Amino acid sequence: MTIGVCYFPEHWPREQWESDATNMAEAGIEYVRLAEFSWAVLEPERGHFEFDWLDEAIEVLGAQGLKVVLCTPTATPPKWLVDERPEILQADIDGTPRHFGSRRFYCFNSPAYREETDRIVSRLAERYGDNPHVVGWQTDNEFGCHRTVRCYCEDCSAAFSDWLAEKYDTIETLNERWGTTFWSQRYPSFEAVDPPQPTPADHHPSLLLDYYRFANDSVVDYNRLHANLLREVNDEWFVAHNFMGDFETLDAHAVADDLDLVTWDSYPTGFVQDRREDDPTLDELRAGDPDQVSMNHDLYRGTNDAPFWVMEQQPGDVNWPPTCPQPGDGAMRLWAHHATAHGADAVLYFRWRRCRGGQEQYHAGLRKHDGSADRGYHDASQAAAELDGLDVAHVDAPVALLHDYHDWWAISSQPHAPDFDYWEHLRTYYRALRARGVQVDIVHPETSLEDYALVVAPTLHLMSEERADHLSDYVSDGGHLLLGARTGYKDSYNRLPDARQPGALSNLVGATVDQHESFPASVDLSLMYDGDAYDYRTWSEWLNPDEADVVAEHTTAGVTEAKPAIIRNEARRGTVTYVGVWPEAELANTIVGDALQTAGVTSTDVLPDGLRVAERDGHVWVTNFTSDAVTLDVPQGTPCHVGESKTERNDTVDVDPFGVAVVECRVDDVAVE
């Protein structure tokens, strides 16, 4: 469990590098990421390479015992390259090129850019193939950032046609699978299929979904190109990529197949302002929303079922959210512990030092732009010291939350209600699990499920026979399955299934969906569950139980009233619950609490918002994302690794505002006083 930092020596005078390295070592930093966005300084003109500065920087860091992670610098091709080969630029949906001037303007499908990528990556890899300080690589940077997964250029148009030909073999098959008779949309050939450019009404949902898949696959291919080049040179290097948080358009499951190490970039006070529906509280502006953050930890940990890294950890105030408050005292330390509790093995702060020029001047570093220590430096040093002794094994989660990006893309293109957001809906269930201290693996639906006591699938929207069989096998083996709204609405081509929803899952569920409806926020939506009244939001289904029992009925006014809303089916040796609404938090807590109890999963009572516990390898991290101190009761004599025991009997632990405690016990041993 360790700490690192992202460093740009090329931004600073050569004479400062030694003191930077010394200061890093003193903070307990182990890893240093280098060379991101460095193409223009590595190759200032075509074929003229300048590696000396990088050689030297690695040497200076290595001399302090620091380990180096290098980046392929492809996120920012130099201007000379763009001017020479302008065909590498992406195009917006209306054909406007995405020009030079920031980053990520290159097209993943550009043959020219793949050629250039091969050239620079090979050259770099060869240069450092034997370097003892270089331990691994990050490919490019944040694939897809700034809405760049999807491109509408000529190269993409041609590649899309090829991708479709590969998938469907004949154009007749495509026409049949998509259902192109609707609105006379039959295609005479694969060449005739274009990316979804501006057209008067909505595009065909099957075309949209395949375009989103194709765009995703283009990134996967492009990443694989990097991975292959690097591994060819030195197969002991790890190959990593740094993903983003709450990010829709790129399928991390698919990219991860080509990675040794999955990492992501965590900016809690930014995310809470622009990737979440609710307005942030002041505490959230100071430290973020722990469930929003850990949902990404658990997602990326789940991609390869392995410890992950935070490749970029927020170091202080950041520039890109709407507002930029200062994090609470200790928040930068808190985030490192929180990540570790959820399975991170290393947390690298972005970045060493605030930059004087360019787009990120308003983004803090561990050091101020004048070189002095900033608030994050002290937090990072403390976290490094505390984590140094804690070597814990991989997280072992009892619950799986099923998530497929393709479902997200399908729902996004047909939300059917302005506020139906696939990810917010998933988060409703995730929060209810985390509120009870349960560790959750967020995994692809086709992952092996046998080790999970409970499987929660908020929206398996696109359902195939194979996927239905996989879930059915799980329940047959005694598993407990909790399904949410809009599950099984479509087949994998984004058409309606032959039969009623949930299509191939109907048998297992023991019920079908009779009707669905959506509402504006102004309408009161409610149901009665187990004799108690609860609210739900946005989405309502009328269920038609066959073998299943009705466990909740709608109380929403009018024709909705008295229709079955939630059903439960004691199927095979397990159970299936189907929730035909988007539950508000209280209802989610109840449904999930009942499911955990049925499945026999150890959990806590519902914890207060902002206070979260997570167990990893016999250690429980108590992370306090609020400005109020808390005291916890723990079993007498509980060892306390981080935090302070209040009494001599070691049966309480104090946690500061924005503080953390690490105690050696089970998660259900911990109680808020």
Place this chain on the structure above:
Amino acid sequence: MTIGVCYFPEHWPREQWESDATNMAEAGIEYVRLAEFSWAVLEPERGHFEFDWLDEAIEVLGAQGLKVVLCTPTATPPKWLVDERPEILQADIDGTPRHFGSRRFYCFNSPAYREETDRIVSRLAERYGDNPHVVGWQTDNEFGCHRTVRCYCEDCSAAFSDWLAEKYDTIETLNERWGTTFWSQRYPSFEAVDPPQPTPADHHPSLLLDYYRFANDSVVDYNRLHANLLREVNDEWFVAHNFMGDFETLDAHAVADDLDLVTWDSYPTGFVQDRREDDPTLDELRAGDPDQVSMNHDLYRGTNDAPFWVMEQQPGDVNWPPTCPQPGDGAMRLWAHHATAHGADAVLYFRWRRCRGGQEQYHAGLRKHDGSADRGYHDASQAAAELDGLDVAHVDAPVALLHDYHDWWAISSQPHAPDFDYWEHLRTYYRALRARGVQVDIVHPETSLEDYALVVAPTLHLMSEERADHLSDYVSDGGHLLLGARTGYKDSYNRLPDARQPGALSNLVGATVDQHESFPASVDLSLMYDGDAYDYRTWSEWLNPDEADVVAEHTTAGVTEAKPAIIRNEARRGTVTYVGVWPEAELANTIVGDALQTAGVTSTDVLPDGLRVAERDGHVWVTNFTSDAVTLDVPQGTPCHVGESKTERNDTVDVDPFGVAVVECRVDDVAVE
């Protein structure tokens, strides 16, 4: 009075067609619309026609006694045609083409597309010229949907220049009529006049208005092309088009001149969410706003002064509004009755069966996508049974509401207040008339007015001498004329008239407009009328009476206070009232109530919102768009065709939530208990 359905046999396996036809016949359906959007299956490649499937579908339906309405399939040209002749595409205002991928992307002025239209329509018409089951045609589908009346392509630029040359003869005349000296906008030739492309400030209002007229005329011409081709083959066929609701950019009066039958597409729970200013109530989400819907019935009935059809009637939940609640129980039946009361002779539900693929998966049909009966099927069957016996004559309305699309276009391009909406303003007066159970013809201002007891003209914005004379003649013959704000502000070229507003009407009105002003919603706007205080909104005029009497003075604070707001002129043998504000509902009810009384029009007391009565040929339809049951008092012994008499004396009638009653009496015989 009958029922029909829109059917797409090409979406479903051949073997299901017979059972579909049987189920239609069992429901009492008489008309089936076919072949809309079918070009790609009729002509899968150039010159290769496949009519067999359509022949067979007509035969299967005809065998059940069903009558077929065919569509010209031009709303969706096939991809092979678009790729062969890409010049047919429309262009957005900034030049971006409107691509293939949905519908309505072709330009009405494209010579290439007119050639292709001629080819497919002739071919189809000839194929079915003698078919005994085919009774008529729909041209294309919803001309102008998805903002496509106005195109900015090269073909349109050339056609606009020709249209202007035809209208103005010399460019000097155009420059003079428009007033192009302003901002140095004089044109050297007709060729030099371009469509209104992006420019730093607003475009010239006279150019805008003529461009909107030109774009409208392009659709009129294009529709005439269809009508002529069809009539050439079989002049016993009716030619119809299906218009949209609350639709601004296409002049239904002008298109209707080339039609035998006017039809429109009615989606009450959609319209109430996106074509109206106020947020919908839950009842409105379940059944729509009856006045919003019937205003379109009355508009389309008024175009040719003849019974109309609803060519597409909402069958259940729909996909395109922001949210998609389930209609109330019975709502689909209610809508058919409501349309009939307002003059519909047939109501066709859209569509037979929910589609598995394509853009409208979230749009219900009378049957579910698995083929089983959906909620709408039962409602439609009941409506068919109830309407079967009711053969009523054309609606005879005592009141005319004058409406000219050109006024709408002129106001839209210079609203002068963010919330001044021509159609909402018209609706204010329409609602006040409907709240008293009065039937209203919405007609063009130059229609013959002699049969109307009262003429209401909320905004005759563009005023010519001819139009003023026409109104003056009406009043001279004893007519009663109620005029609203912004009347007579411009001449027909969208210039200010020589004299003050209301220009050519000033004599008749006996007053002029001294000043006008507009306000944000935050300012309280009020006046005193007949000793009572009332609110108005958005728009205020200071009137300067000459011969007229002041009947209301402003009480709005500041310089507006005490200025005349409404005047009345006892002119010739009739009366003219001019309302210099946009009244709120209560004021509109009072003004309209007084006008009805002056004109001696039979009416009810003001009915509650959502409950409406309408008389057609001695039958009164009571339509309940609310979730509360109501009981009506009627004269003893009133025959009740639909609905239930509560007492033996037949002097009350019960109406269910979202229910309907049809009783044989006069509209003022009915009273809410």
Place this chain on the structure above:
Amino acid sequence: MTIGVCYFPEHWPREQWESDATNMAEAGIEYVRLAEFSWAVLEPERGHFEFDWLDEAIEVLGAQGLKVVLCTPTATPPKWLVDERPEILQADIDGTPRHFGSRRFYCFNSPAYREETDRIVSRLAERYGDNPHVVGWQTDNEFGCHRTVRCYCEDCSAAFSDWLAEKYDTIETLNERWGTTFWSQRYPSFEAVDPPQPTPADHHPSLLLDYYRFANDSVVDYNRLHANLLREVNDEWFVAHNFMGDFETLDAHAVADDLDLVTWDSYPTGFVQDRREDDPTLDELRAGDPDQVSMNHDLYRGTNDAPFWVMEQQPGDVNWPPTCPQPGDGAMRLWAHHATAHGADAVLYFRWRRCRGGQEQYHAGLRKHDGSADRGYHDASQAAAELDGLDVAHVDAPVALLHDYHDWWAISSQPHAPDFDYWEHLRTYYRALRARGVQVDIVHPETSLEDYALVVAPTLHLMSEERADHLSDYVSDGGHLLLGARTGYKDSYNRLPDARQPGALSNLVGATVDQHESFPASVDLSLMYDGDAYDYRTWSEWLNPDEADVVAEHTTAGVTEAKPAIIRNEARRGTVTYVGVWPEAELANTIVGDALQTAGVTSTDVLPDGLRVAERDGHVWVTNFTSDAVTLDVPQGTPCHVGESKTERNDTVDVDPFGVAVVECRVDDVAVE
């Protein structure tokens, strides 16, 4: 002190010109502006000039003793010219041309358009070189209106490269000054630098700032072209330009260097609706916000330290704001007095008569479109009569408010909080000065400051050593300097300075900025100043005093609490106060009040909103922008030039709603009763 009008004789029949001229003379009008937007009538086809109408119009006006100001008609090139040389059109950021159809669509950098400009301006100037009635010129009209300062066409791209080469000499220097190593943005040549076209993320802040400077300089150059041509012909003419209010993108300080007379266009009830953060009150809808208006008076007066003109004064209702209420009775007179009090020597109403055709039909004139007198005519006549006797010297302001457009542009491209608006922030301090009746010169930071008792600099964001020395000299000479938030954050290349903020100013301030943060409006932000609690908004800095004293500490919750918020440094022979927040009005009043007291500036108590006093040359104008009458106490016997003395002792003066009084005394002699 005089009155004028803008006149378009070419819009009206020749036979009306004499009566127009007579009516002008009767109103006491002295100046008439002519020929704006007249190119198409002056040169209806290339090389065919028609000057006769203008000769005649000048003659008719001159015969009534009116003085003529002519305009170069370049804001609206004729259509024949645009069609002949379409390369003169501007381009939007995405490349879309800005077409003919309104105005201001030409590019300032187009060589073709500069050639055409030379041609028409020379020809016009020569025609009227000896005309005795023509006293001066307005260049073009409202440079930059409709967002046209910044253009993205090919000509601009080339000119930008040249401008950079001129500024930086070598591309290495540019790369170093900007800091282009960030995100691999190094440029290989000046030719390679493009305007900031669409790119996935933000553009580089140094490129943006230089592009904004370049675009501004392009307008400055283009204006100079006009000025030179005119002066060559007749160097007794004044050369003026009419600027706009609250206008960001054009540096009036820079343009003014080439002008003899600075003028601007004042539309109080429009500005209050769309160039201010708060929603307007009804009084503001009737008369505007006096501080918003006078801030522009003081800005334009300050550019050349000379009396200015209002070249266009709102005459009644106007067409372009969201809503168009009628101004209060007398408001048009009030505005003329208010302008005079702030240093105007002439106020010209826009325009003589409402226009029948074109984009400004809904814009009043002094005469209605039918030629009769409108409300503004009476107000203008009264103002002319009242001002006729009042010949007052230039305004002598004791306080300077420092403002640099480059700071505005830098902050706008990195606001760092959605509601951080440079101009609104400046206005906070300006309001506090005006609320105490203090005259303020708004001047460029490098203006000579020695005559000012107090200098207020709300945000000197870009700080150079030279600028710091200039301020330091001022304080060393005993000056009092009040600095606001975000001062000294950047160097003049928009990079962070080497040292901490406020960079080169740190020594003078005696403190540095430890941290900054921004917040959404939902968070309560507060501080304790001199024992009292106050609110602030949006922006917070934590100050780190060195020699300075802490005079306010944050009380905002969390980590912000107890950090120093405002400091004061008794430096050299003067004082420096640094305010590390954006104060709310009450805090601004207190800080500014204390600063005025320290500096010994004469002022009033805080006046009510909407009531303002201003002293010019021994005369105090009391201007009442509210609908409530007020009575003022003045020293016994005070001469009252305008307004009414209530008592025989001449010790009170009544001011009507929207009224004005002019009394001969000092500003602190006046008190609201």
